[in-house]
Amino acid sequence: MNDPAAHRAAERAARESYGRLLAILSARTHDIAASEDALADAFARALERWPADGIPDQPDAWLLSVARHRRLDAWRHTRVQDAATQTLLLLAGEVDVGAADGAAVPDERLRLLFVCAHPAIDAAARAPLMLQTVLGLDVARMAGAFLTSPSTLGQRLVRAKARIRAAGIPFEYPQARDLSQRLQDVQDGIYAAYGTGWDDVDGADALPRNLTAEAIDLGRILCSLMPNEPEPLGLLALMLFCESRAASRRSEAGAYVPLDRQDMARWDPALLAQAEECLRRASGMQRIGAYQLEAAIQSAHCERRVGAPVPPEALVALYEGLLALRPSVGAQVSLACALANARGPDIGLQALDAIPADEVASYQPFWAARAHLLAAGGARAAARQAFDRAIGLSTSAAVRAYLNGMSERL
Template sequence: MSNPAARQAAERAARDSYGRLLAILSARTHDIAASEDALADAFARALERWPADGIPAQPDAWLLSVARHRKLDAWRHTRVQDAATQSLMLLAGEVDEGTTDGTAVPDERLRLLFVCAHPAIDAAARAPLMLQTVLGLDAARMAGAFLTAPATLGQRLVRAKARIRAAGIPFEYPRARDLPQRLQDVLDGIYAAYGTGWDDVDGADALPRGLTAEAIDLCRILCGLMPNEPEPLGLLALMLFCEARTAARRSDAGAYVPLDQQDITRWDHELLTQAEHHLRRACAMQSLGAYQLEAAIQSAHCERRAGAPVPPETLVALYEGLLALRPSVGAQVSRACALANARGSETGLRALDAIAANEVTNYQPFWAARAHLLAAGGARAAARQAYDRAIGLSASAVVRAYLHAMSDRL
């Protein structure tokens, strides 16, 4: 490509508008897979044409028009869709032209999230489907976040898209009585997007690393649309607590820095203030949820900036509350670490040993925690073995380097 600006414009459009364009294309046909193909073709055409013809004044409108005609051409060749459906798509084009200025981005993205949370879709596929359709991630990148093999996750996504098409699942916000049933899945999808962007993955490009801002943006919008729901506020607080520590997660040399060793002067105190504000608002609604508890745990970790660290037993109680509300392997491992801080490494190890072995076979945080607690108890040989296992399971080069250093100290 002879025009770097054209490539950058296409990449920016892919990053900023993928979910909205896919939602518009899928809204009338309910065929997400065909819409993805059409959108991919439109981006390929952009990379071909924009360097020669120049970047269009409205890149989103250009991409939407090309993708829409790509779908119409496919229908004409296969004759799968009837003339009435094609007419509806053409009419939709006239309506949607007014949405290409970006003002409808929040509605379109959230509408697609709620579509993916429809109860007719397999529960295990809902959050991954959100990440793929709204944010454009592939199964290989998402698999680690859902502790699933890429091939298995890919099959789930294919079945979910087929289900949307076959069942004619409507692209609309759920009715008020359906919100509680779908809201949790939408929150989980947003948090999974944040986690995917937060984690360092070998070979990751700039797009996934921008997912943290995308996830926070979506959650802010959701909080505005549902001001009386506490859990969106809890999730927003949770992500802001984590985001506030971004600059402190690496040393000046780029090395990994664990939370308890981070330089608090590098934390973003404005974001921490926002997080505390949202958490207080959520708690005032007196309807406790798992994301509020997770945010409270992060708040406790950040209290040392005020010179008043939270007592270790308080963190144990918070994790036990989280497990009572929403059990997970991650919460069990975190509780074990909290127990070790409060009552000693042996207590923490017993808590780790109580977790079902099949659930932690390939769960990297378990082995990293086990290695740390074994080392603290003086079991150096066993600790080195656990470190080796954690290193082998880590997808981040900087985390592997940190674990190697911890092992070498033994």
């Protein structure tokens, strides 16, 4: 039976609740891969049953109950009986009871994020593992963001899931001695999720997942979980500053609009106020961190809405502080642009030239920045070559059109 309403309900559950469901299933068994299979079976069953039986009052609870029973059936079939099986046998009816009395499915996503950040897991696999397990992103979509091929990334993720099960990594929040590094990895995973959704502004994904909202939601949960940690507040402030400008990133016709040309009337004042408050609270704890500095940079960019732009040298100082705390190619490129704005394009180009060539060969922001600075300095032929390189590396049609227009005007 083809029931559009049932299909929409299943898609909405997949988009909004996949990570919550997978986290609960995985927490009992420490087997993420098997839990993913059980959850996939549950969604397939929903598409079969909901058109005939109707959409349940608690779709999440229905899916979790079916997935748990599918997992138990698999154990019974293989005659595996261990402590985890016995635990699941006792818990199998939990969600059925919860569905009857309207109880909500608990949110265990942050617990799963900390599992993915465990030091026993390869560092290169942690952030993509978070994105796949908690937000349901597929390997093909993530590979480009992590500068690797889908096959290589897929192998990393398979190994990471096997490692979690084999090592019996506990599904719990880390002890104080382990908190700093794992918190950093969790924050990086959340920000990677936000960046993936931010980059998808053109809507090329066939199944939009509203990743920016998911990431902000996780950021809020992290702040409530760790109210005395300043960096989660810095991360949340950073995402809120960026999100406040989301509506102004495209013109009415869909054309790309750079930050310095955006219509400030389209910025969201409520989100800006929330971001400033988060940054103020983080600053009050007097433990500076990279996400707080990034948020401060965004705050500085937003000050022109009240007619008080931050002096260019102040932005240079902020980027220098960010590089001192957490060096990255992105921060180096941004510092070069800040230097160009404060001291001229030649100084900015010198800073770009100081970055090792192999680190920026395929880094689109570097070539876009280089093209703009070359054009500002009058080197038109070199600027056109850099624009061509940036256009070729751009995944956004709107950004390609903008850069092509800049090149043609030369």
